Amino acid sequence: MTNNLKYFIGNWKMFGDFSSLKIINNVKFHINKTKSKKSRIVFCVPSTLIRHFSSKLKNSNIIIGAQNCHFSDDYGPYTGSINSKMIKRAGAKYVILGHSENRIQKLHNGDTDFLINKKIKSAIKNNLNVIFCIGETFKERKKNLTNKILSGQINKGLHSVKNLNKVIIAYEPVWSIGTGMIPKHNELNKTILFIRRKLSKSFKNKNSVKIIYGGSVNSKNIHKLVAIKGINGFLIGGASQSAKNFIDIIKNCYK
Secondary structure (H helix, E strand, O other): OOOOOEEEEEEOOOOOOHHHHHHHHHHHHHHHHHOOOOEEEEEEOOHHHHHHHHHHOOOOOEEEEEOOOEOOOOOOOOOOOOEHHHHHHHOOOEEEEOOOOOEOEOOEOOEOHHHHHHHHHHHHHOOOEEEEEEOOOHHHHHOOOHHHHHHHHHHHHOOOOOOOOOEEEEEOOHHHOOOOOOOOHHHHHHHHHHHHHHHHHHOOOHHHOEEEEEOOOOOOOHHHHOOOOOOOEEEEOHHHHOHHHHHHHHHHHOO
8 A cells, every 4th residue: 555545435334235336336437437546445334245245346446344343363252243354254455443433432332442452453463454543522622632632542542553554544533523524724734744743753664654534525525635735535434325426526536
């Protein structure tokens, strides 16, 4: 993976069935028609669709990923869970980890930074590319805690990870997800720069660290987001569930 590529990663969340493959096929048709070699397209779909989609897209330029995995490398008594070894064998090449919807929240139990770190190391061990999500809440942002929160999530989530060859950092402010709001240009620019500087102090191959942005990405605001220096692509939620919306994001990104 190189910084010359623009990543467009769709997170389908709890959406889709076998017939939804037509959405991805429409995106594939557009990519083939435009011969866009600068784009890397990944769709992170529900576990029920990984095997079917990856087999149908085997020889295409569309890559299938998963949305989460269990922290254990081994099989065990974890009802309803799927580990990185299983999703890799099902055909996934990427996995989203640390998404705010899966992190521990006040109203429900979720992943701690410790568990996210174990998942990341397990995924890397099983040769998966990790999309590691970090982000602050609106309350934390108002208290000027953004850098502190991100720093803590990076330190704990990437503890004992030797390098970032298999890791993409996805900055996704919790307050931006599904709200239609995105950070102001200068604020986002400073945050991306902070993340890159922090990573460069802790890891080798600092020039190839990949940082993408997620949070209410759509075809109307993509021109603002692509103007931010240091962003290597985008994690796209609801808009990735529509071929037209996803294609429009890619088109407007290169205008």
